[in-house]
Amino acid sequence: EVQVVESGGGLVQAGGSLRLSCAASGFRFDDYAIGWFRQAPGKEREGVSCINNSDDSIYYSDSVKGRFTISRDNAKNTMHLQMNSLRPEDTAVYYCAADLLCSNRIIAPMLNGLGAWGKGTLVTVSS
Numbered sequence: 001e002v003q004v005v006e007s008g009g010g011l012v013q014a015g016g017s018l019r020l021s022c023a024a025s026g027f028r029f030d031d032y033a034i035g036w037f038r039q040a041p042g043k044e045r046e047g048v049s050c051i052n053n054s055d056d057s058i059y060y061s062d063s064v065k066g067r068f069t070i071s072r073d074n075a076k077n078t079m080h081l082q083m084n085s086l087r088p089e090d091t092a093v094y095y096c097a098a099d100l101l102c103s104n105r106i107i108a109p110m111l112n113g114l115g116a117w118g119k120g121t122l123v124t125v126s127s
Contacts, residue, residue, distance in 0.1 A: 004023065009093075012125055014086060019081070022096030024077050034096070035048070038095070048060070
């Protein structure tokens with residue numbers, strides 16, 4: 001069974017930092033393009049960042065570029081999202097996922113892909 005579990009969310013003041021983690025089981029992160037998404041209340045899910053397994057290229061949405069850093073630990077089969085300079089508009093439930101379309105134009109799950117989504121972790125940034 002493929003499974004991912006996110007952790008590390010919480011309440012932080014604007015300007016603060018959080019580090020999200022994602023652990024995978026049933027598959028290897030380094031076999032797929034992987035990444036992070038978020039969904040704020042009343043909004044559509046947004047691709048935040050991704051890493052390609054083919055060449056380790058990394059992409060960020062414009063809204064987080066320069067503030068967030070994605071990384072992958074192949075030995076531990078985990079993925080992280082370091083979030084700095086957080087803003088109230090970063091408040092959302094954050095999800096990790098694998099088997100993505102990952103480029104500077106799109107961060108999205110593959111159709112008929114692995115389908116490994118966690119329950120998410122809530123990040124709340126207070127002003």
